[in-house]
Amino acid sequence: MPVSSKPPNPIEERATAIDICLGNQLELCRRLETLVDALPFRFDTLAATLLAERLRSTMQMSHHLEETIIFPALSTCHPEIHGMLDRLREEHLEDQDQTRDVQDAVGAFALGNRGEAEAVGYMVRCLFVSLRRHLAHDREYILPLYRKGPTSRFNPESLRFREP
Ligand SMILES: [Fe+2]
Numbered sequence: 001m002p003v004s005s006k007p008p009n010p011i012e013e014r015a016t017a018i019d020i021c022l023g024n025q026l027e028l029c030r031r032l033e034t035l036v037d038a039l040p041f042r043f044d045t046l047a048a049t050l051l052a053e054r055l056r057s058t059m060q061m062s063h064h065l066e067e068t069i070i071f072p073a074l075s076t077c078h079p080e081i082h083g084m085l086d087r088l089r090e091e092h093l094e095d096q097d098q099t100r101d102v103q104d105a106v107g108a109f110a111l112g113n114r115g116e117a118e119a120v121g122y123m124v125r126c127l128f129v130s131l132r133r134h135l136a137h138d139r140e141y142i143l144p145l146y147r148k149g150p151t152s153r154f155n156p157e158s159l160r161f162r163e164p
Pocket residue numbers: 063066088092134138
């Protein structure tokens with residue numbers, strides 16, 4: 001079997017690992033949303049509990065990789081986006097808090113607190129809105145900037161609104 005002669009590219013390997021974590025979070029959101037769509041009449045509490053736990057651990061791994069690999073690299077190469085990186089760190093904390101709240105709410109529902117079906121559904125959907133927005137920004141802006149490497153230049157024009 002031929003072995004690839006391409007030299008390893010640490011930046012690409014790290015970016016790919018983080019992109020997989022981002023994709024896993026989107027998939028877990030999609031699966032949780034499907035379960036929540038069945039509220040209040042049906043709700044697979046075991047599946048929801050497991051998905052919420054997995055979302056939290058996947059998110060923690062992703063945040064760790066982003067904050068220990070990507071943010072320091074971007075912070076060195078692009079000091080002009082320090083403020084943006086601080087905001088992204090805050091969003092990570094908010095998303096972790098919201099995921100913990102969702103886990104607690106799903107757990108309470110699974111234990112028989114069925115009067116809160118609407119609240120559980122609302123809480124899960126609120127998490128998705130902010131999390132999906134954050135993941136899209138990570139994928140469309142932060143990862144490509146990191147992939148360009150340390151010699152890349154920040155182009156403010158890339159942020160300008162364009163007609164679709
Ligand atoms: Fe992030």
